[in-house]
Amino acid sequence: MQQMGIAITGSGSAVPVTFLDNQGLSELVETSDEWITTRTGIRQRRLANAADSLAELAAIASHQAIAMAGITPQEIDLILLATSTPDDLFGSACQIQAKLGATRAVAFDLTAACSGFVFGLVTAAQFIRTGVYHNVLLVGADILSRWVDWQDRRTCVLFGDAAGAVVLQANKSDRLLGFELKSDGTQNNCLNLAYNANSTELTPGVCVGQGGFLPITMNGKEVYRFAVQKVPEVIDKALFRANLCVEQVDWLLLHQANQRILDAVAQRLNIPEDKVISNLAYYGNTSAASIPLALDEAVRQGKIKSNDIIAASGFGAGLTWGAAIFQWGR
Missing domain, CATH: 3.40.47.10 (Thiolase/Chalcone synthase)
Incomplete structure (x- = not known):
């Protein structure tokens, strides 16, 4: 089998409407615009509200990327969603597939946190290089505001919500160099969004752990x-x-x-x-x-x-x- 190359032919992005600037944050925790800006370079961040969904943001970004690539959603073979904050713990890539009407595409999530887009890019490239798929939609999307402790000034100043997407296509020359x-x-303990289990006894001697996730x-x-x-x-x-x-x-x-x-x-x-x-x-x-x-x-x-x-x-x-x-x- 002749190995195909890849080209990145389209991009798109979407952010929530609501934003919180550093002045607003200073009303929540003991901080200031100067403190945040000099240490991080961040002046504001976009935040999803309770009605916003990751799949919806991702679909908006995806439509833009598909349009720029000059193809239709029905031509997409594979949808890869890089995220740590799916709407559904079972995965959100299939929801994106449905919203796009990408009826031919197989879809799944990939989790590598802030490295997710680069890991996803390399993963997508393997499917194209081996000739299995020709048009791949790669989405990087996160709504970290769901998991931020808004009283922890070490972390709450940093994070925002957004989605970005690219289309990768089979190409005669390989553009992933x-x-x-x-x-x-x-070093896993340096950055966590950890599960916190409480023990629940189902019957005498049979216990399971149930709970939710702790803030970042x-x-x-x-x-x-x-x-x-x-x-x-x-x-x-x-x-x-x-x-x-x-x-x-x-x-x-x-x-x-x-x-x-x-x-x-x-x-x-x-x-x-x-x-x-x-x-x-x-x-x-x-x-x-x-x-x-x-x-x-x-x-x-x-x-x-x-x-x-x-x-x-x-x-x-x-x-x-x-x-x-x-x-x-x-």
Whole structure:
């Protein structure tokens, strides 16, 4: 079987209407606009309300990506949803399939937290390269506001809600030039959205654990140290696999976690500031949505053009991290 290449041919994004700026947050917890901005670069974040659904946000972003790619939902073979916050614990990808009317597509969720979009990109590419599928919709979406402790100023200042999507298509030339994925479960306790079980006795001697999820907890210093060390390394390895040097990169597209992390990674790689894509000031950390959201904005603003080489990297809970080097367009 002749191996196919892949091209990323469309992008889309969606965010909730409601936003909460730093001034509003300062009325909830002891903080200030200056404190948040200087430490994170975040000025506001979009928040889903109780009536909003992840599947609906994802469907809006998906429609945009499919339209840009110039195909119809019925031509989609596979829908991959990268999320940690599905509407349904059994998965939300099938709900997106139904909302799109993508009747031919198989759909499933993939969870790798803030690395989810990069892990999903590499996963989608394998289905295309082996000739199994030709048109894949990859969605990164999270509604982390559902799981934030709004009295914990270490975490509540960081997170926002969004969805981003891309269409990957079979292509004669392969535009995914190189990648590297990593995991380290020994550091799992640095960033958690943990299940909390209460013991329930069904019959004498037979107990089960039932409960819900606790709010997000994070060791910010450790996550910062991990990201600043590991992300430049994984990008270097992906560039090596792509047979490229850092000077050939047109855009550095990192998971939008913290502006200080973006700046530190760019400095370590010697990538100039004007090549770093950043929109976290307006959206905060949107987990698996952050890379496709920033990508879509940059494409629609005319920053990212056809054939531009993008070094993308996601990093977060797991701990997981990875990088993908790709060219935009066909």
